[in-house]
Amino acid sequence: MLCDAYCAAAPGVYAAGDVARWDNPLFGTSMRIEHRTNAAEQGMAAARNLLAAPDARRPFAPVPYFWSDQYDMKIQAYGHLRGHDEVTVVEGDLAERRFVAAYRTGERLTGALAVGMPPKAVRSWRQAIAGGTAWSDAVPAAGTEAA
Ligand SMILES: Cc1cc2nc3c(=O)[nH]c(=O)nc-3n(C[C@H](O)[C@H](O)[C@H](O)COP(=O)(O)OP(=O)(O)OC[C@H]3O[C@@H](n4cnc5c(N)ncnc54)[C@H](O)[C@@H]3O)c2cc1C
Incomplete structure:
Protein backbone atom coordinates (compact mmCIF):
# COMPACT_ATOMS: atom_id res chain seq x y z
CA MET A 1 0.00 0.00 0.00
CA ARG A 57 0.41 14.90 12.28
CA ARG A 58 4.08 13.95 12.31
CA PRO A 59 6.08 12.28 9.52
CA PHE A 60 7.29 8.78 10.30
CA ALA A 61 11.07 9.11 9.99
CA PRO A 62 12.75 6.20 11.76
CA VAL A 63 16.19 4.66 11.36
CA PRO A 64 15.05 1.14 10.38
CA TYR A 65 16.52 -1.57 12.59
CA PHE A 66 16.62 -5.31 12.85
CA TRP A 67 18.73 -7.88 14.64
CA SER A 68 19.05 -11.61 14.25
CA ASP A 69 20.93 -14.26 16.19
CA GLN A 70 22.35 -16.85 13.82
CA TYR A 71 23.65 -19.54 16.18
CA ASP A 72 26.37 -17.72 18.12
CA MET A 73 26.55 -14.76 15.73
CA LYS A 74 24.57 -11.57 16.31
CA ILE A 75 23.68 -9.50 13.26
CA GLN A 76 22.41 -5.94 13.72
CA ALA A 77 21.43 -3.57 10.97
CA TYR A 78 20.55 0.12 11.16
CA GLY A 79 19.40 2.42 8.40
CA HIS A 80 18.62 1.99 4.72
CA LEU A 81 20.87 -0.73 3.32
CA ARG A 82 19.78 -0.44 -0.30
CA GLY A 83 20.73 1.75 -3.23
CA HIS A 84 24.02 2.69 -1.58
CA ASP A 85 27.20 3.76 -3.31
CA GLU A 86 29.77 2.23 -0.97
CA VAL A 87 30.15 -0.21 1.92
CA THR A 88 33.25 0.03 4.08
CA VAL A 89 34.40 -1.92 7.11
CA VAL A 90 34.95 0.68 9.81
CA GLU A 91 35.50 -1.48 12.90
CA GLY A 92 36.76 -5.02 13.43
CA ASP A 93 37.74 -7.45 10.72
CA LEU A 94 35.82 -9.45 8.11
CA ALA A 95 38.14 -12.43 8.54
CA GLU A 96 37.36 -12.56 12.26
CA ARG A 97 33.61 -12.32 11.49
CA ARG A 98 33.36 -9.46 13.93
CA PHE A 99 32.93 -6.08 12.31
CA VAL A 100 30.86 -2.99 11.59
CA ALA A 101 30.34 -2.00 7.97
CA ALA A 102 29.18 1.53 7.16
CA TYR A 103 27.01 2.37 4.12
CA ARG A 104 27.40 5.53 2.08
CA THR A 105 24.73 6.95 -0.20
CA GLY A 106 25.88 10.10 -1.94
CA GLU A 107 27.80 12.10 0.64
CA ARG A 108 25.90 10.74 3.61
CA LEU A 109 26.12 7.87 6.09
CA THR A 110 22.90 5.90 5.52
CA GLY A 111 23.46 2.52 7.16
CA ALA A 112 25.50 0.33 9.47
CA LEU A 113 25.68 -3.45 9.59
CA ALA A 114 27.28 -5.09 12.61
CA VAL A 115 28.25 -8.74 12.86
CA GLY A 116 29.45 -10.26 16.12
CA MET A 117 29.42 -6.91 17.92
CA PRO A 118 27.66 -6.05 21.21
CA PRO A 119 24.59 -3.78 20.82
CA LYS A 120 26.21 -0.85 22.59
CA ALA A 121 29.04 -0.86 20.06
CA VAL A 122 26.53 -0.07 17.31
CA ARG A 123 24.39 2.58 19.02
CA SER A 124 26.63 5.48 18.08
CA TRP A 125 26.23 4.49 14.42
CA ARG A 126 22.46 4.61 14.79
CA GLN A 127 22.71 8.11 16.24
CA ALA A 128 24.99 9.20 13.43
CA ILE A 129 22.52 7.91 10.82
CA ALA A 130 19.59 9.57 12.61
CA GLY A 131 21.51 12.85 12.64
CA GLY A 132 22.12 12.78 8.87
CA THR A 133 25.88 12.73 9.41
CA ALA A 134 28.10 13.40 6.43
CA TRP A 135 30.17 10.42 5.30
CA SER A 136 33.39 12.40 5.64
CA ASP A 137 32.59 13.07 9.33
CA ALA A 138 31.37 9.55 10.10
CA VAL A 139 34.20 7.74 8.31
CA PRO A 140 37.14 10.15 8.20
CA ALA A 141 39.64 7.40 7.34
CA ALA A 142 37.78 4.76 5.35
CA GLY A 143 39.03 1.20 5.83
CA THR A 144 38.59 -1.92 3.70
CA GLU A 145 35.88 -1.82 1.05
CA ALA A 146 33.51 -4.77 1.57
CA ALA A 147 31.22 -4.49 -1.43
C1 LIG B 1 9.40 -16.97 8.70
C2 LIG B 1 9.53 -15.53 9.09
C3 LIG B 1 10.54 -15.16 9.97
C4 LIG B 1 10.67 -13.83 10.37
N1 LIG B 1 11.66 -13.47 11.23
C5 LIG B 1 11.79 -12.19 11.64
C6 LIG B 1 12.79 -11.80 12.57
O1 LIG B 1 13.59 -12.62 13.03
N2 LIG B 1 12.87 -10.51 12.94
C7 LIG B 1 12.00 -9.58 12.45
O2 LIG B 1 12.11 -8.41 12.84
N3 LIG B 1 11.04 -9.90 11.57
C8 LIG B 1 10.91 -11.20 11.14
N4 LIG B 1 9.95 -11.52 10.23
C9 LIG B 1 9.10 -10.47 9.69
C10 LIG B 1 8.00 -10.10 10.68
O3 LIG B 1 7.32 -11.27 11.08
C11 LIG B 1 7.06 -9.13 9.98
O4 LIG B 1 7.78 -8.00 9.51
C12 LIG B 1 5.97 -8.64 10.93
O5 LIG B 1 5.25 -9.72 11.44
C13 LIG B 1 5.05 -7.70 10.17
O6 LIG B 1 3.96 -7.36 11.00
P1 LIG B 1 2.61 -6.91 10.33
O7 LIG B 1 1.71 -6.57 11.46
O8 LIG B 1 2.88 -5.88 9.29
O9 LIG B 1 2.08 -8.16 9.50
P2 LIG B 1 1.66 -9.60 10.03
O10 LIG B 1 2.41 -9.97 11.27
O11 LIG B 1 1.80 -10.49 8.82
O12 LIG B 1 0.16 -9.44 10.43
C14 LIG B 1 -0.87 -9.32 9.46
C15 LIG B 1 -2.12 -9.95 10.04
O13 LIG B 1 -3.21 -9.67 9.17
C16 LIG B 1 -3.96 -10.84 9.04
N5 LIG B 1 -4.72 -10.72 7.79
C17 LIG B 1 -4.27 -10.87 6.52
N6 LIG B 1 -5.25 -10.68 5.64
C18 LIG B 1 -6.35 -10.40 6.36
C19 LIG B 1 -7.69 -10.10 6.02
N7 LIG B 1 -8.10 -10.04 4.75
N8 LIG B 1 -8.56 -9.86 7.01
C20 LIG B 1 -8.18 -9.89 8.30
N9 LIG B 1 -6.91 -10.17 8.69
C21 LIG B 1 -6.03 -10.42 7.72
C22 LIG B 1 -2.96 -11.97 9.05
O14 LIG B 1 -3.57 -13.19 9.40
C23 LIG B 1 -2.00 -11.48 10.13
O15 LIG B 1 -2.39 -11.89 11.43
C24 LIG B 1 9.79 -12.85 9.85
C25 LIG B 1 8.76 -13.23 8.96
C26 LIG B 1 8.64 -14.56 8.59
C27 LIG B 1 7.52 -14.94 7.63
Whole structure:
Protein backbone atom coordinates (compact mmCIF):
# COMPACT_ATOMS: atom_id res chain seq x y z
CA MET A 1 0.00 0.00 0.00
CA LEU A 2 1.56 3.30 -1.08
CA CYS A 3 1.63 5.86 1.73
CA ASP A 4 2.92 9.37 2.22
CA ALA A 5 5.33 10.44 4.97
CA TYR A 6 2.47 10.35 7.51
CA CYS A 7 1.65 6.71 6.67
CA ALA A 8 -1.56 7.81 4.96
CA ALA A 9 -2.59 5.90 1.85
CA ALA A 10 -5.71 8.02 1.29
CA PRO A 11 -7.69 10.50 3.39
CA GLY A 12 -8.51 8.66 6.62
CA VAL A 13 -6.73 5.47 5.49
CA TYR A 14 -3.42 4.63 7.19
CA ALA A 15 -1.13 1.63 6.87
CA ALA A 16 1.76 0.14 8.84
CA GLY A 17 4.05 -2.86 8.77
CA ASP A 18 4.87 -5.24 5.95
CA VAL A 19 2.05 -3.96 3.79
CA ALA A 20 3.08 -0.28 3.84
CA ARG A 21 5.50 1.49 1.52
CA TRP A 22 5.94 5.03 2.77
CA ASP A 23 8.14 8.07 2.15
CA ASN A 24 10.76 8.16 4.90
CA PRO A 25 11.89 11.81 5.03
CA LEU A 26 15.03 10.92 6.97
CA PHE A 27 16.40 9.18 3.86
CA GLY A 28 14.44 11.08 1.20
CA THR A 29 13.14 7.86 -0.32
CA SER A 30 10.22 5.48 -0.09
CA MET A 31 10.76 2.19 1.68
CA ARG A 32 8.95 -0.92 2.83
CA ILE A 33 10.41 -2.72 5.84
CA GLU A 34 9.61 -6.33 6.72
CA HIS A 35 10.70 -6.39 10.37
CA ARG A 36 8.89 -6.57 13.66
CA THR A 37 10.38 -3.40 15.13
CA ASN A 38 9.17 -1.36 12.19
CA ALA A 39 5.70 -2.91 12.27
CA ALA A 40 5.37 -1.92 15.94
CA GLU A 41 6.83 1.60 15.59
CA GLN A 42 4.95 2.36 12.40
CA GLY A 43 1.71 1.05 13.85
CA MET A 44 2.02 3.55 16.71
CA ALA A 45 2.96 6.38 14.34
CA ALA A 46 0.07 5.61 11.98
CA ALA A 47 -2.39 5.44 14.89
CA ARG A 48 -1.13 8.78 16.28
CA ASN A 49 -1.54 10.45 12.90
CA LEU A 50 -4.95 8.91 12.34
CA LEU A 51 -6.16 10.39 15.63
CA ALA A 52 -4.35 13.74 15.34
CA ALA A 53 -5.67 16.99 13.92
CA PRO A 54 -4.36 17.44 10.34
CA ASP A 55 -1.75 20.03 11.31
CA ALA A 56 -0.59 17.96 14.31
CA ARG A 57 0.41 14.90 12.28
CA ARG A 58 4.08 13.95 12.31
CA PRO A 59 6.08 12.28 9.52
CA PHE A 60 7.29 8.78 10.30
CA ALA A 61 11.07 9.11 9.99
CA PRO A 62 12.75 6.20 11.76
CA VAL A 63 16.19 4.66 11.36
CA PRO A 64 15.05 1.14 10.38
CA TYR A 65 16.52 -1.57 12.59
CA PHE A 66 16.62 -5.31 12.85
CA TRP A 67 18.73 -7.88 14.64
CA SER A 68 19.05 -11.61 14.25
CA ASP A 69 20.93 -14.26 16.19
CA GLN A 70 22.35 -16.85 13.82
CA TYR A 71 23.65 -19.54 16.18
CA ASP A 72 26.37 -17.72 18.12
CA MET A 73 26.55 -14.76 15.73
CA LYS A 74 24.57 -11.57 16.31
CA ILE A 75 23.68 -9.50 13.26
CA GLN A 76 22.41 -5.94 13.72
CA ALA A 77 21.43 -3.57 10.97
CA TYR A 78 20.55 0.12 11.16
CA GLY A 79 19.40 2.42 8.40
CA HIS A 80 18.62 1.99 4.72
CA LEU A 81 20.87 -0.73 3.32
CA ARG A 82 19.78 -0.44 -0.30
CA GLY A 83 20.73 1.75 -3.23
CA HIS A 84 24.02 2.69 -1.58
CA ASP A 85 27.20 3.76 -3.31
CA GLU A 86 29.77 2.23 -0.97
CA VAL A 87 30.15 -0.21 1.92
CA THR A 88 33.25 0.03 4.08
CA VAL A 89 34.40 -1.92 7.11
CA VAL A 90 34.95 0.68 9.81
CA GLU A 91 35.50 -1.48 12.90
CA GLY A 92 36.76 -5.02 13.43
CA ASP A 93 37.74 -7.45 10.72
CA LEU A 94 35.82 -9.45 8.11
CA ALA A 95 38.14 -12.43 8.54
CA GLU A 96 37.36 -12.56 12.26
CA ARG A 97 33.61 -12.32 11.49
CA ARG A 98 33.36 -9.46 13.93
CA PHE A 99 32.93 -6.08 12.31
CA VAL A 100 30.86 -2.99 11.59
CA ALA A 101 30.34 -2.00 7.97
CA ALA A 102 29.18 1.53 7.16
CA TYR A 103 27.01 2.37 4.12
CA ARG A 104 27.40 5.53 2.08
CA THR A 105 24.73 6.95 -0.20
CA GLY A 106 25.88 10.10 -1.94
CA GLU A 107 27.80 12.10 0.64
CA ARG A 108 25.90 10.74 3.61
CA LEU A 109 26.12 7.87 6.09
CA THR A 110 22.90 5.90 5.52
CA GLY A 111 23.46 2.52 7.16
CA ALA A 112 25.50 0.33 9.47
CA LEU A 113 25.68 -3.45 9.59
CA ALA A 114 27.28 -5.09 12.61
CA VAL A 115 28.25 -8.74 12.86
CA GLY A 116 29.45 -10.26 16.12
CA MET A 117 29.42 -6.91 17.92
CA PRO A 118 27.66 -6.05 21.21
CA PRO A 119 24.59 -3.78 20.82
CA LYS A 120 26.21 -0.85 22.59
CA ALA A 121 29.04 -0.86 20.06
CA VAL A 122 26.53 -0.07 17.31
CA ARG A 123 24.39 2.58 19.02
CA SER A 124 26.63 5.48 18.08
CA TRP A 125 26.23 4.49 14.42
CA ARG A 126 22.46 4.61 14.79
CA GLN A 127 22.71 8.11 16.24
CA ALA A 128 24.99 9.20 13.43
CA ILE A 129 22.52 7.91 10.82
CA ALA A 130 19.59 9.57 12.61
CA GLY A 131 21.51 12.85 12.64
CA GLY A 132 22.12 12.78 8.87
CA THR A 133 25.88 12.73 9.41
CA ALA A 134 28.10 13.40 6.43
CA TRP A 135 30.17 10.42 5.30
CA SER A 136 33.39 12.40 5.64
CA ASP A 137 32.59 13.07 9.33
CA ALA A 138 31.37 9.55 10.10
CA VAL A 139 34.20 7.74 8.31
CA PRO A 140 37.14 10.15 8.20
CA ALA A 141 39.64 7.40 7.34
CA ALA A 142 37.78 4.76 5.35
CA GLY A 143 39.03 1.20 5.83
CA THR A 144 38.59 -1.92 3.70
CA GLU A 145 35.88 -1.82 1.05
CA ALA A 146 33.51 -4.77 1.57
CA ALA A 147 31.22 -4.49 -1.43
C1 LIG B 1 9.40 -16.97 8.70
C2 LIG B 1 9.53 -15.53 9.09
C3 LIG B 1 10.54 -15.16 9.97
C4 LIG B 1 10.67 -13.83 10.37
N1 LIG B 1 11.66 -13.47 11.23
C5 LIG B 1 11.79 -12.19 11.64
C6 LIG B 1 12.79 -11.80 12.57
O1 LIG B 1 13.59 -12.62 13.03
N2 LIG B 1 12.87 -10.51 12.94
C7 LIG B 1 12.00 -9.58 12.45
O2 LIG B 1 12.11 -8.41 12.84
N3 LIG B 1 11.04 -9.90 11.57
C8 LIG B 1 10.91 -11.20 11.14
N4 LIG B 1 9.95 -11.52 10.23
C9 LIG B 1 9.10 -10.47 9.69
C10 LIG B 1 8.00 -10.10 10.68
O3 LIG B 1 7.32 -11.27 11.08
C11 LIG B 1 7.06 -9.13 9.98
O4 LIG B 1 7.78 -8.00 9.51
C12 LIG B 1 5.97 -8.64 10.93
O5 LIG B 1 5.25 -9.72 11.44
C13 LIG B 1 5.05 -7.70 10.17
O6 LIG B 1 3.96 -7.36 11.00
P1 LIG B 1 2.61 -6.91 10.33
O7 LIG B 1 1.71 -6.57 11.46
O8 LIG B 1 2.88 -5.88 9.29
O9 LIG B 1 2.08 -8.16 9.50
P2 LIG B 1 1.66 -9.60 10.03
O10 LIG B 1 2.41 -9.97 11.27
O11 LIG B 1 1.80 -10.49 8.82
O12 LIG B 1 0.16 -9.44 10.43
C14 LIG B 1 -0.87 -9.32 9.46
C15 LIG B 1 -2.12 -9.95 10.04
O13 LIG B 1 -3.21 -9.67 9.17
C16 LIG B 1 -3.96 -10.84 9.04
N5 LIG B 1 -4.72 -10.72 7.79
C17 LIG B 1 -4.27 -10.87 6.52
N6 LIG B 1 -5.25 -10.68 5.64
C18 LIG B 1 -6.35 -10.40 6.36
C19 LIG B 1 -7.69 -10.10 6.02
N7 LIG B 1 -8.10 -10.04 4.75
N8 LIG B 1 -8.56 -9.86 7.01
C20 LIG B 1 -8.18 -9.89 8.30
N9 LIG B 1 -6.91 -10.17 8.69
C21 LIG B 1 -6.03 -10.42 7.72
C22 LIG B 1 -2.96 -11.97 9.05
O14 LIG B 1 -3.57 -13.19 9.40
C23 LIG B 1 -2.00 -11.48 10.13
O15 LIG B 1 -2.39 -11.89 11.43
C24 LIG B 1 9.79 -12.85 9.85
C25 LIG B 1 8.76 -13.23 8.96
C26 LIG B 1 8.64 -14.56 8.59
C27 LIG B 1 7.52 -14.94 7.63
